[in-house]
Amino acid sequence: AKPARRKWCLDDFEIGRPLGKGKFGNVFLAREKKSKFIVALKVLFKSQLQKHNVEHQLRREVEIQSHLQHKNILRLFGYFHDEHRVYLILEYAAKGELYKILQERSRFDERTSADYIFQLTNALKYCHRKSVIHRDIKPENLLLGLENTLKIADFGWAVHAPSSRRKTLCGTLDYLPPEMIRQEPHDATVDLWSLGVLTYEFLFGNPPFEAEGHTNTYKRITSVDLRFPEHIPVSAEAKDFVKKLLRRRPSERMSLADALQHPWITKNVPHSSLA
Numbered sequence: 001a002k003p004a005r006r007k008w009c010l011d012d013f014e015i016g017r018p019l020g021k022g023k024f025g026n027v028f029l030a031r032e033k034k035s036k037f038i039v040a041l042k043v044l045f046k047s048q049l050q051k052h053n054v055e056h057q058l059r060r061e062v063e064i065q066s067h068l069q070h071k072n073i074l075r076l077f078g079y080f081h082d083e084h085r086v087y088l089i090l091e092y093a094a095k096g097e098l099y100k101i102l103q104e105r106s107r108f109d110e111r112t113s114a115d116y117i118f119q120l121t122n123a124l125k126y127c128h129r130k131s132v133i134h135r136d137i138k139p140e141n142l143l144l145g146l147e148n149t150l151k152i153a154d155f156g157w158a159v160h161a162p163s164s165r166r167k168t169l170c171g172t173l174d175y176l177p178p179e180m181i182r183q184e185p186h187d188a189t190v191d192l193w194s195l196g197v198l199t200y201e202f203l204f205g206n207p208p209f210e211a212e213g214h215t216n217t218y219k220r221i222t223s224v225d226l227r228f229p230e231h232i233p234v235s236a237e238a239k240d241f242v243k244k245l246l247r248r249r250p251s252e253r254m255s256l257a258d259a260l261q262h263p264w265i266t267k268n269v270p271h272s273s274l275a
């Protein structure tokens, strides 16, 4: 039988440099003393979690992410807490946040974009097979491991499909499909929409429906006001890939299986058809 998950405590780890600051706490490089295994230790303050009433969301994130095992999903090895803090023991992603790299390079070339989207599509296919929808696919939630391995992190908004769960529209609307903005029941096809938004952002450097303020972004999303800047040279296949995902009607969005077979992927990702 599976060894009972052992009880972890802070004394099991040597804490290294801070990796980054989050809304509810910080992430540190850490090493488990006995095995010398390197991890990322995400420290969350209970006071902050209570203040924002997100304890249930964190419990769901831990429950979901600890059961997912896929090379493109950041592993959650365990968790523990003390009087004031909750600690998540996470896989260390050696190349950091993808959105920082996107910011530095302003946009990715087609092969790089297709490679990341191929990896993400495989991870989403795995999630959907387990009836998990992520609902918050965006560059800020993607990390990069060695060999440019993309890792979906932060399952804070993941739920078991289908769902009509409220998503307090804090933060950017840019990645939300029309049905979620309208707070209608939604299913795994919301991740197909976000995959299209992300593909566009990798290729053009900003999300497709970006506008001043929520109301204008809202209007552009619900009317699928999709435009491709003329001055950025992007192949017809890439645009076709995006157009097939950014469909207002969820049932008309290209499936993950079709995405993996799309010419933009098969032409730009060697060995993609072997997967």
Ligand SMILES: CS(=O)(=O)NCc1cccc(-c2cn3c(Cl)cnc3c(Nc3ccc(N4CCOCC4)cc3)n2)c1
Pocket (backbone or CB within 6 Å): 019, 020, 021, 022, 023, 025, 026, 027, 040, 042, 090, 091, 092, 093, 094, 095, 096, 097, 143, 153
């Ligand atoms: C809400 S939050 O607290 O989770 N987000 C804030 C934040 C901000 C920044 C980073 C990281 C971060 C998280 N990581 C996790 Cl989780 C696993 N590995 C990393 C991880 N790994 C990592 C690896 C390398 C680097 N370097 C690479 C060389 O250039 C300087 C940065 C940074 C982070 N980083 C997190």
